[in-house]
Amino acid sequence: MPRHQPLFRRVSRGVALGLVGVVLTATAVGCTGGDDESTNDTTPTTTPTPPAEVPLNVTVKNVAGELSKKARQRVVAGIEDTVQRYVDGAFLGDYPHGEFALARFTAGAEKRGVRDLDLLTGRAFRDAEEVTAKQLKAQLSVLAPEGRPAGATARIRFAFDVDGTPVVVTGRLVLTPQEGTWRIFGYDVSSNASDVAAATGKVG
Amino acid sequence: MRTGRNNPVLRRLRRVVALGSVLAVTAVVVPDSGVGNPEAVLVRVQTAEAIDHPKDVVWILALGSDARPGQSVVRSRADAIQLVGVNLKTGTAVVFGVPRDSWVPIPGHGSNRVNAAMYFGGPQLMARTVGTMFDIDVDYAFVSGFGGFERMVKSVGGVVVNSDQAFSDDNLEGRFKKGKNFVNGRLAVNFGRMRHFLPGGDFDRSAHQSELIKAIARKVNANEDRPGFMERGLLAVVQELHTDLSPAELYRLAQAATTVDPSRIKSCVLRGSIGNIGGASVVIPNLSQARRLGDATRRDAKLEGGC
Numbered sequence: 458m459p460r461h462q463p464l465f466r467r468v469s470r471g472v473a474l475g476l477v478g479v480v481l482t483a484t485a486v487g488c489t490g491g492d493d494e495s496t497n498d499t500t501p502t503t504t505p506t507p508p509a510e511v512p513l514n515v516t517v518k519n520v521a522g523e524l525s526k527k528a529r530q531r532v533v534a535g536i537e538d539t540v541q542r543y544v545d546g547a548f549l550g551d552y553p554h555g556e557f558a559l560a561r562f563t564a565g566a567e568k569r570g571v572r573d574l575d576l577l578t579g580r581a582f583r584d585a586e587e588v589t590a591k592q593l594k595a596q597l598s599v600l601a602p603e604g605r606p607a608g609a610t611a612r613i614r615f616a617f618d619v620d621g622t623p624v625v626v627t628g629r630l631v632l633t634p635q636e637g638t639w640r641i642f643g644y645d646v647s648s649n650a651s652d653v654a655a656a657t658g659k660v661g
Numbered sequence: 662m663r664t665g666r667n668n669p670v671l672r673r674l675r676r677v678v679a680l681g682s683v684l685a686v687t688a689v690v691v692p693d694s695g696v697g698n699p700e701a702v703l704v705r706v707q708t709a710e711a712i713d714h715p716k717d718v719v720w721i722l723a724l725g726s727d728a729r730p731g732q733s734v735v736r737s738r739a740d741a742i743q744l745v746g747v748n749l750k751t752g753t754a755v756v757f758g759v760p761r762d763s764w765v766p767i768p769g770h771g772s773n774r775v776n777a778a779m780y781f782g783g784p785q786l787m788a789r790t791v792g793t794m795f796d797i798d799v800d801y802a803f804v805s806g807f808g809g810f811e812r813m814v815k816s817v818g819g820v821v822v823n824s825d826q827a828f829s830d831d832n833l834e835g836r837f838k839k840g841k842n843f844v845n846g847r848l849a850v851n852f853g854r855m856r857h858f859l860p861g862g863d864f865d866r867s868a869h870q871s872e873l874i875k876a877i878a879r880k881v882n883a884n885e886d887r888p889g890f891m892e893r894g895l896l897a898v899v900q901e902l903h904t905d906l907s908p909a910e911l912y913r914l915a916q917a918a919t920t921v922d923p924s925r926i927k928s929c930v931l932r933g934s935i936g937n938i939g940g941a942s943v944v945i946p947n948l949s950q951a952r953r954l955g956d957a958t959r960r961d962a963k964l965e966g967g968c
Contacts, residue, residue: 518888518889519888519889519892519893520892521889521892521893521895521896522896562713563713564713565713565714565715566711566712566713568713569711569713570709570711573709573711576708576709577709596888598888598889598891598892599892600891600892600895600896600899600908600912602896602899602900602908605908607899607907607908607909607911607912608892608895608908608909608912608913608916609892610888610891610892612888628708629886631712631916633909633912633913634909635909642712642713642913642916643710643711643712643713643913643916643917644709644710644711645708645709645710646708646709646710647708648708648709
């Protein structure tokens with residue numbers, strides 16, 4: 458599945474509903490007898506603009522030890538891939554979100570994470586019509602004794618627009634490389650998702 | 662989810678305040694877009710934490726080697742012997758100090774001072790010997806020399822130890838007051854080495870070594886959120902500590918150990934009496950106390966009541 462296909466699906470659903478709303482509004486306006494035909498000509502944006510896609514921004518803040526430029530690029534690419542998959546699966550993909558969102562977690566972390574799905578994923582706002590990423594940021598501190606990466610902390614800040622309501626997820630993901638793939642073995646994450654969902658009535 | 666953090670309420674509150682501030686601003690600037698969109702809301706923030714480690718309770722034997730320059734750190738006598746139990750699930754921990762002159766059976770070597778086990782058979786034999794005393798299976802044995810410990814403490818920027826008494830030693834640098842003392846590098850080493858003028862001798866010294874472990878735990882707990890802090894500290898550990906663990910395994914263990922709440926670490930020094938074996942002054946350890954402590958903490962690294 459292409460990385461952002463789920464996002465587009467969500468956005469598309471939002472756009473479609475927006476169009477329905479516009480049509481209904483226009484119909485209603487028409488029914489109230491608006492007779493200035495030029496009005497339609499001056500409202501060219503009947504189709505809402507899809508929100509711009511926000512890329513995941515992964516940067517290295519600290520390296521304890523040594524990393525060559527190439528090794529550093531590999532670390533960034535590897536962790537970016539893991540975090541991107543997590544974000545897509547947890548917040549931007551098909552709803553409702555489940556354990557599959559934690560596919561890049563280690564087995565133990567996944568087991569623990571299942572209990573925290575409301576914080577680790579967008580499950581809390583599963584009835585939202587549109588979820589848009591506004592900021593996806595991960596700053597890395599890497600442990601690399603003798604030039605080999607052994608672990609990393611990713612300080613994250615994910616901000617989403619959920620039907621116009623901001624949802625922010627911040628904290629840390631800790632990762633180690635396992636057989637060529639960076640896996641998340643721990644997390645320390647704060648999120649207002651559950652309470653936003655409750656306050657906005659988005660919980661299904 | 663972690664439940665046993667140091668001041669979890671404060672930590673959470675800090676996050677709530679921080680994010681609350683962001684949302685409060687948002688609440689002001691987000692325009693009312695109408696069409697079923699509720700007003701921006703300012704809500705409580707929830708936190709989830711977990712670190713995956715294969716075991717819930719881990720037993721670590723921390724050894725300070727008295728190797729002098731040119732000597733093997735893992736084939737010298739152990740000057741500091743601390744058995745540490747950590748419950749990675751609940752955040753409790755125990756530290757048992759073993760006086761180095763404790764006269765105990767050493768598998769395959771008759772009876773001798775416990776610290777001789779490392780000379781005879783390295784960290785593995787030390788782990789078997791101490792583990793047998795407490796009837797606890799030791800998972801990891803870590804050994805550092807004086808210089809290595811000095812550099813590890815430096816890597817975290819020094820620690821604050823709570824001393825139960827004022828003391829110093831004519832042969833070692835440092836003068837410690839009763840109460841809080843900031844120690845870094847060599848002073849941290851000497852805090853755990855001095856014994857000649859301590860009224861409790863080896864027992865007091867062992868208690869000071871336990872206090873050093875607790876001080877490091879406090880330091881880590883207070884700074885683990887700082888970008889790069891854990892990685893810098895771990896680099897020093899990887900470079901200075903003798904262990905069979907790979908750096909990645911050490912990284913996972915160290916991250917898991919941050920679940921420990923320093924205020925929930927209990928420490929005991931194994932008691933005993935002074936004896937004389939073959940003309941040498943030794944400690945006859947109270948092995949029934951060791952067994953009782955082992956029985957009480959083996960499964961959960963939690964010590965109810967006293968030592």
